[in-house]
């Protein structure tokens with residue numbers, strides 16, 4: 001498996017993957033903006049430029065994606081992981097672990113990795129726990145057509161070391 005960081009040239013790949021993730025796992029994500037702006041090239045360029053996106057490939061096939069974004073509430077040594085998705089046929093094979101390790105290794109100055117997990121997505125919560133994340137106790141309710149809430153988890157230095165090194 002190879003993990004690579006997307007560049008601006010990859011905006012179409014990012015768009016198509018993100019739409020595939022939203023379509024395949026609608027209960028795992030909130031962002032309707034991505035779906036409604038599917039055809040808006042400027043939007044996807046901006047998303048490529050603003051955040052760090054990684055994808056995992058097995059051979060020619062793209063099997064997963066994840067994103068690292070600056071956390072507005074925390075100092076520069078913290079990041080949020082978002083838009084995490086793995087192709088169903090390739091789940092439970094270490095794809096997320098590999099993508100997370102890549103993000104962590106590419107930003108050695110970051111000591112806290114956060115993720116928001118929607119209530120109801122117990123599987124993701126369990127997976128993040130297996131990867132070393134722990135609940136911060138923070139919760140937020142999100143306004144929308146259907147009100148939803150989510151809980152925050154954090155991976156600290158001990159958890160980061162537990163991810164191990166890339167093979």
Ligand SMILES: CC(C)(COP(=O)(O)OP(=O)(O)OC[C@H]1O[C@@H](n2cnc3c(N)ncnc32)[C@H](O)[C@@H]1OP(=O)(O)O)[C@@H](O)C(=O)NCCC(=O)NCCS
Pocket residue numbers: 025028029084085086087090091092093094095096097098115116117118121123124126127128130131
């Ligand atoms: C959550 C998700 C990204 C996990 O990706 P993945 O590549 O299957 O995860 P990994 O294979 O790296 O597994 C990481 C750990 O979780 C465990 N795990 C993964 N899926 C599991 C499952 N269904 N049940 C129990 N444990 C599981 C793995 O065994 C592994 O632990 P280990 O290394 O100690 O054995 C994937 O299931 C997915 O895309 N789900 C739908 C979208 C989603 O919920 N995204 C998260 C939004 S917050």
